[in-house]
Amino acid sequence: MKRIISLVLISILLVNTSALNAKNVGVPAESEDVMLQAFYWDSYKNQSSTDSKYGRTKWVDLLKDTAAITRDFDLVWFPPSAFGEGGSKGGVGYIPKNFTDQTSDWGTKGKLTELINALHKGNVKVIADIVINHHGNSTSWCTFFADNFGQYGSFQLTQKHMCSNDEGFTDSKSSCYQAPSSERGAADSGTNFEGARDLDHTNEYVQNWSKAYLQWMLNEMNYDGFRYDMTLGFAGRYLQMYNESAQPYFSVSEYWEGIDKQVGHLKATDFNTMIFDFPLKYVFNNALRVGNYRLLINPSNSLRGKGYGKYAVTFIDNHDTFERSDAQGQQFLGYKADMNNAENKNKILQANAYILMLPGIPCVFYPHWKSYQEEISALIAVRKKAGIHSESAVEEGSNNNVYEAKITGRRGTVIFRLGANRSKEAPEGYTVELEGGSVADYTIFYKEGAQGISNVHGNEVQGTKIIENGVLYLEYNGAKYNMQGMRVN
Numbered sequence: 001m002k003r004i005i006s007l008v009l010i011s012i013l014l015v016n017t018s019a020l021n022a023k024n025v026g027v028p029a030e031s032e033d034v035m036l037q038a039f040y041w042d043s044y045k046n047q048s049s050t051d052s053k054y055g056r057t058k059w060v061d062l063l064k065d066t067a068a069i070t071r072d073f074d075l076v077w078f079p080p081s082a083f084g085e086g087g088s089k090g091g092v093g094y095i096p097k098n099f100t101d102q103t104s105d106w107g108t109k110g111k112l113t114e115l116i117n118a119l120h121k122g123n124v125k126v127i128a129d130i131v132i133n134h135h136g137n138s139t140s141w142c143t144f145f146a147d148n149f150g151q152y153g154s155f156q157l158t159q160k161h162m163c164s165n166d167e168g169f170t171d172s173k174s175s176c177y178q179a180p181s182s183e184r185g186a187a188d189s190g191t192n193f194e195g196a197r198d199l200d201h202t203n204e205y206v207q208n209w210s211k212a213y214l215q216w217m218l219n220e221m222n223y224d225g226f227r228y229d230m231t232l233g234f235a236g237r238y239l240q241m242y243n244e245s246a247q248p249y250f251s252v253s254e255y256w257e258g259i260d261k262q263v264g265h266l267k268a269t270d271f272n273t274m275i276f277d278f279p280l281k282y283v284f285n286n287a288l289r290v291g292n293y294r295l296l297i298n299p300s301n302s303l304r305g306k307g308y309g310k311y312a313v314t315f316i317d318n319h320d321t322f323e324r325s326d327a328q329g330q331q332f333l334g335y336k337a338d339m340n341n342a343e344n345k346n347k348i349l350q351a352n353a354y355i356l357m358l359p360g361i362p363c364v365f366y367p368h369w370k371s372y373q374e375e376i377s378a379l380i381a382v383r384k385k386a387g388i389h390s391e392s393a394v395e396e397g398s399n400n401n402v403y404e405a406k407i408t409g410r411r412g413t414v415i416f417r418l419g420a421n422r423s424k425e426a427p428e429g430y431t432v433e434l435e436g437g438s439v440a441d442y443t444i445f446y447k448e449g450a451q452g453i454s455n456v457h458g459n460e461v462q463g464t465k466i467i468e469n470g471v472l473y474l475e476y477n478g479a480k481y482n483m484q485g486m487r488v489n
Helices: 017-021 059-064 066-072 109-121 204-219 236-246 259-268 278-290 342-357 366-371 373-386
Strands: 035-037 075-077 096-098 125-130 225-228 250-253 274-276 312-315 361-365 393-399 402-408 412-418 431-435 442-448 451-454 460-468 471-476 479-481
Touching (some): 035 366, 059 066, 059 109, 066 109, 066 373, 109 125, 125 250, 204 236, 225 236, 236 250, 236 259, 278 312, 278 342, 342 361, 342 366, 342 373, 342 412, 366 373, 373 412, 373 431, 373 442
Parallel strands (some): 035 361, 075 125, 125 225, 225 250, 274 312, 312 361
Antiparallel strands (some): 393 402, 402 412, 412 442, 431 442, 451 460, 460 471, 471 479
């Protein structure tokens, strides 16, 4: 007997329509991009270290991975590449000291440039990790290296550019302890970071320094976009200012907060960035931990559930969540989870399938990709075949503790079933595209769809997708069109 799982169409919440329809900086519209976080904590260390047991990720190591990376990904997020505190040349890099010195523990500037060029040849865009909330010192707590950004300007930050409530002014061990107000900046516009000197982004000089650095990273180092670190530390209007100045292809904010505060942050940037969907991570952490797949249905405490899904970068773990033991019992994914553990493998693959089949821009974590490259590559291939993008339409529901979603892409439609009780029978018009088996408890069905594009005259062309010599075309009334809408016969 054919079993039917009813789908519930989740209506999109009405939000600020002008903001959602605007062309925002750093927010590619209907993006089919898939991103790789190409590092994890201390993964610059030798592979003999337990901290890098999923593979070392120095620039020279990623160069060896270029073919596999360009096969699967469109965006690659690098760690902070400036010289900083920790390790011999900065450790992981989150307390940068000398922003124009691009030789770090990840490798030399020359190898970094070679890696960026190699990825660009494979049509992959490279995302820089931008740390401008705080600054490492040079010779004392309150002194800094000068930065020469060439045509974008030279800068010398001083204690006057530090937030007035920074520890440098309150710790008796500091060289600027109890400095007068005339030698301090304004109060912090965000949350204080105790590990380094917080910069005063209300200060025009700091703003100009930030703009120059970002333009230099794009135009001299040839990065394509930014991942902003610790954006809790400064007001969102400054992130908007910097993106509008630099005009990156892609921007994502690390704003580690609940959904209402995340939406507030997006509004503060005037929607000129995407944001990591931390609330959604905790939704599927809990859903998969307790085995309740109904919790995955368009959760209200997620960006998509709030109607802001086009700004969501979805992810499972990152360098921070993977390392931190706080609330470990609530996070089956995290704190150096053993990839070889069968239960962890099951949940990690389920979570990857969830973010890779649904809208948003999914960000795959390097240890997951390295451990289960075959399975994750297959999921990415389905997403790309269907043309699922950051704003794809979704219908979803649950029955018998099975999550089911119908996702409409540009080139096809996917039905995704998740759970041990799922039916493996293909719905009418669909074929089985990918079977996770008992290892991951998911089945993915696929149906080819007609593709519509605009031709060079701006007229809509509908056709049937054909592939010739590995190239995708549309065929309509005997004519053949490439994917830019230009007739080729």
